[in-house]
Amino acid sequence: MILAEFLSQLAALESAASPRITAAESLDAWTEVRNALVGRQAGEFTAIMNALGELAKEERREAGQRANGVKVALEEALETRRAQLAAAMAEQGPTLDPTMPARDRWRGTVHPVSLVIDEVVEIFRELGFTIALGPEAEHSWYNFGALNFPADHPAMDMHDTLYLGSEQVLRTHTSPVQVRTLQQYPPPVRILAPGNVYRRDFFDPSHAPMFAQIEGLVVDEGVSFADLKATLSHFARRYFGAHTRTRFRPSYFPFTEPSAEMDVQCGVCGGNGCGVCKQSGWVEILGAGMVHPAVLEAAGLDSEKYTGWAFGMGPARTAISRHGIPDIRVLYDSDVRFLEQFGR
Ligand SMILES: [Zn+2]
Numbered sequence: 001m002i003l004a005e006f007l008s009q010l011a012a013l014e015s016a017a018s019p020r021i022t023a024a025e026s027l028d029a030w031t032e033v034r035n036a037l038v039g040r041q042a043g044e045f046t047a048i049m050n051a052l053g054e055l056a057k058e059e060r061r062e063a064g065q066r067a068n069g070v071k072v073a074l075e076e077a078l079e080t081r082r083a084q085l086a087a088a089m090a091e092q093g094p095t096l097d098p099t100m101p102a103r104d105r106w107r108g109t110v111h112p113v114s115l116v117i118d119e120v121v122e123i124f125r126e127l128g129f130t131i132a133l134g135p136e137a138e139h140s141w142y143n144f145g146a147l148n149f150p151a152d153h154p155a156m157d158m159h160d161t162l163y164l165g166s167e168q169v170l171r172t173h174t175s176p177v178q179v180r181t182l183q184q185y186p187p188p189v190r191i192l193a194p195g196n197v198y199r200r201d202f203f204d205p206s207h208a209p210m211f212a213q214i215e216g217l218v219v220d221e222g223v224s225f226a227d228l229k230a231t232l233s234h235f236a237r238r239y240f241g242a243h244t245r246t247r248f249r250p251s252y253f254p255f256t257e258p259s260a261e262m263d264v265q266c267g268v269c270g271g272n273g274c275g276v277c278k279q280s281g282w283v284e285i286l287g288a289g290m291v292h293p294a295v296l297e298a299a300g301l302d303s304e305k306y307t308g309w310a311f312g313m314g315p316a317r318t319a320i321s322r323h324g325i326p327d328i329r330v331l332y333d334s335d336v337r338f339l340e341q342f343g344r
Pocket residue numbers: 266267268269270271272273274275276277278279281282
């Protein structure tokens with residue numbers, strides 16, 4: 001190579017470089033141009049410089065000085081453009097929007113019905129009750145026979161039962177757990193039996209074919225209706241508030257005698273009457289009564305020695321009246337937008 005050729009390559013690079021540097025519209029593009037021009041590995045300037053050694057010894061000094069001048073000019077032009085691009089970006093402002101709400105971490109919540117069950121269980125746990133569970137696919141004797149339902153008793157019509165076979169049913173209430181528990185453990189017995197029960201109902205705004213129930217049972221010597229009233233009134237005050245008033249109305253269940261429904265004064269209107277309490281001032285909370293002697297005998301206990309009381313409540317109804325939910329079906333829809341309102 002001769003000096004003239006080396007110098008003309010340098011001049012060509014210098015004149016071509018300026019428009020290429022100016023054309024870089026972003027820092028990424030600028031980086032590409034810089035690497036193409038003066039990159040150590042594949043830069044065009046570096047390629048020309050590699051030919052320096054091919055020149056005659058006396059030509060190298062002039063060639064070196066000229067190359068150095070071109071390199072300084074290229075670096076200055078590059079730095080000028082980089083500063084321009086950086087200034088333009090600073091003027092645009094940051095590309096992220098700090099006012100955008102952060103994405104929240106997913107937090108599960110407890111289902112409103114489970115919330116009611118947990119709270120009821122907790123109140124009775126303080127009173128010495130333990131939890132007892134039983135099967136949902138139940139023998140009809142436990143579901144009806146042991147609970148004093150004669151085979152053709154009109155009370156059977158109260159339950160439209162889902163049969164799994166001639167003697168196997170999906171339990172229509174949690175009361176079979178009473179008999180199962182009494183067969184297994186001698187009194188004194190104080191249990192709470194939460195669980196799902198099944199009825200042959202259509203899904204409509206106030207009915208579901210499957211729903212939760214909470215059963216309570218106390219059996220011991222000398223247990224009276226006064227114990228029932230005192231315990232359930234205490235529960236109502238713990239659950240609904242210290243000044244909650246309760247009332248007991250006579251009722252009928254085959255497995256208790258006498259039987260009662262317990263109402264609490266409507267917490268929404270304070271007893272004056274409103275839509276939630278259907279203008280009555282009272283909301284029905286649970287059914288209860290003294291355990292029928294026939295049930296105690298069916299479980300193998302001496303009904304002359306032992307007495308007891310029991311109650312059953314529907315936590316879904318409690319959740320509905322507590323939150324003013326207009327349609328029971330939303331409790332079973334698994335719609336996360338509805339359910340996530342019930343964080344503890
Ligand atoms: Zn009311």
